[in-house]
Amino acid sequence: MHEGNLSFCRIMTGKKGRQWRSMCKGLILGALLTSSMILVYCLSNPQIHFSLPEVPVPYSCARSSSQLHLKPASNRSQTNTKRSCSPKVDIMFMKTHKTASSTFLNILFRFGEKHQLKFAFPNSRNDFLYPAPFHRSYIKDYKPGMCFNIICNHMRFNATEVAKVLPTDASYITILRDPAELFESSFHYFGRLVPFTWKVPGDDKLTEFLLDPHSYFDPGGFNSFYLKNLLFFDFGQDNTLKPDDPRVDERISFISERFQLVMLVEHFEESLILLKEALCWDMEDLLFFKLNARKGSTVSKLTPELRARALEWNAIDWKLYQHFNRTFWKKVDAYGRERMAKDVAELKKRNKEMTSICIEGGQAVEAGRIQETDLQPWQPIGEKSIMGYNLKKNIGNAHKTLCRKMLMPEIQYLTEFGVNLWITKLWGHVRDIINW
Ligand SMILES: *[C@@H]1O[C@H](CO)[C@@H](O)[C@H](O)[C@H]1NC(C)=O
Ligand SMILES: *[C@@H]1O[C@H](CO)[C@@H](O)[C@H](O)[C@H]1NC(C)=O
Numbered sequence: 261m262h263e264g265n266l267s268f269c270r271i272m273t274g275k276k277g278r279q280w281r282s283m284c285k286g287l288i289l290g291a292l293l294t295s296s297m298i299l300v301y302c303l304s305n306p307q308i309h310f311s312l313p314e315v316p317v318p319y320s321c322a323r324s325s326s327q328l329h330l331k332p333a334s335n336r337s338q339t340n341t342k343r344s345c346s347p348k349v350d351i352m353f354m355k356t357h358k359t360a361s362s363t364f365l366n367i368l369f370r371f372g373e374k375h376q377l378k379f380a381f382p383n384s385r386n387d388f389l390y391p392a393p394f395h396r397s398y399i400k401d402y403k404p405g406m407c408f409n410i411i412c413n414h415m416r417f418n419a420t421e422v423a424k425v426l427p428t429d430a431s432y433i434t435i436l437r438d439p440a441e442l443f444e445s446s447f448h449y450f451g452r453l454v455p456f457t458w459k460v461p462g463d464d465k466l467t468e469f470l471l472d473p474h475s476y477f478d479p480g481g482f483n484s485f486y487l488k489n490l491l492f493f494d495f496g497q498d499n500t501l502k503p504d505d506p507r508v509d510e511r512i513s514f515i516s517e518r519f520q521l522v523m524l525v526e527h528f529e530e531s532l533i534l535l536k537e538a539l540c541w542d543m544e545d546l547l548f549f550k551l552n553a554r555k556g557s558t559v560s561k562l563t564p565e566l567r568a569r570a571l572e573w574n575a576i577d578w579k580l581y582q583h584f585n586r587t588f589w590k591k592v593d594a595y596g597r598e599r600m601a602k603d604v605a606e607l608k609k610r611n612k613e614m615t616s617i618c619i620e621g622g623q624a625v626e627a628g629r630i631q632e633t634d635l636q637p638w639q640p641i642g643e644k645s646i647m648g649y650n651l652k653k654n655i656g657n658a659h660k661t662l663c664r665k666m667l668m669p670e671i672q673y674l675t676e677f678g679v680n681l682w683i684t685k686l687w688g689h690v691r692d693i694i695n696w
């Protein structure tokens with residue numbers, strides 16, 4: 261059926277070719293979405309949930325701390341000479357959308373490999389059947405009673421359910437981003453997957469939408485959550501509540517109690533230093549390159565007026581962000597502003613060193629200029645705006661593996677971990693074929 265549409269689309273050239281082409285793309289997308297919805301539905305058949313016995317706290321979790329080979333505190337790290345703690349390895353990372361979380365995931369993957377930790381990975385794709393609320397049966401090879409060290413792929417959070425696969429003292433961590441910027445990014449990245457945006461006229465759909473969101477937005481529409489309070493939705497909450505609904509504050513308090521650390525994209529290095537402090541990690545564990553960055557993303561695309569509108573439209577996320585902005589800076593104060601500045605400078609210096617060791621040309625390049633397919637990042641539908649890197653040719657043995665891992669995009673890294681991503685990859689191939 262898709263093949264048929266396709267050749268029809270190819271034949272249509274000439275004056276109306278373009279219009280036809282975009283209509284065809286719409287048709288194909290519709291057909292694909294329907295088929296993938298059916299597929300997802302079959303795979304996530306809720307019936308299987310009821311057959312899983314309830315295990316209050318996974319018994320296998322009790323063993324997890326003994327996996328750790330504690331290093332003597334004396335020479336673990338130069339920066340923390342007097343440290344007597346051991347690194348925390350049980351981690352729930354709530355991966356929110358469009359929040360530099362791929363960069364953080366790469367940090368977690370490397371930490372997990374270093375300590376040989378057990379990850380709860382999804383099956384067939386790189387998320388836990390998002391946007392369905394998380395259920396433990398979505399974990400690859402899950403059997404009742406299983407316990408994991410780290411769970412970190414995209415999910416729609418369900419605290420009760422997540423608690424069933426992690427030790428009770430696991431550290432819950434997440435990351436937030438300024439909701440106006442997040443909205444802009446989400447609109448860019450997911451807009452075409454949200455059918456109600458197809459009827460927004462003009463080239464600048466974002467502006468058009470924000471001028472009168474209520475006339476376009478359809479709360480029941482397919483994928484509509486991508487374009488309203490996406491953060492709050494990711495935390496498993498109702499993203500269409502009125503911002504002054506008492507449930508909003510209630511849920512924010514709940515998230516506040518559940519998560520030990522809420523990082524901020526805008527202060528990524530500071531966030532990592534707080535993480536190091538909270539989890540007793542080493543500075544080495546925090547090294548990173550910015551992955552999945554969008555071309556020209558350093559400059560905000562929002563005028564002050566649009567920004568105000570975006571915040572008003574995503575008022576719950578704005579409340580959430582402001583709340584955790586306050587707690588973030590309280591933590592920085594407790595850590596010590598000067599000490600923080602010193603540590604951030606140190607981390608930046610080390611990242612810079614790694615850049616000169618690993619990266620050809622010292623910076624990210626456009627997708628077309630990435631030589632290795634292994635280092636090719638996942639692209640949003642319709643364009644190749646996500647940048648990637650080329651590995652230097654002659655990296656010494658001491659850094660070869662680290663450089664490669666630091667640059668490896670999420671999908672490739674998951675494949676290395678043995679996660680079968682056939683649904684994600686199939687979707688990618690289909691997009692390649694129709695040259696999306
Ligand atoms: C830590 O100290 C021990 C003994 O003093 C030494 O054998 C070991 O190599 C040191 N480890 C590191 C990472 O420096
Ligand atoms: C979350 O999980 C619990 C059981 O673990 C379940 O009772 C509840 O319905 C789930 N919530 C949602 C929104 O799916």
Ligand SMILES: *[C@@H]1O[C@H](CO)[C@@H](O)[C@H](O)[C@H]1NC(C)=O
Nearest residue numbers: 438581582583585586589590
């Ligand atoms: C976050 O908190 C800092 C420090 O209190 C403040 O200067 C800043 O304006 C806040 N940012 C937002 C977006 O609320």
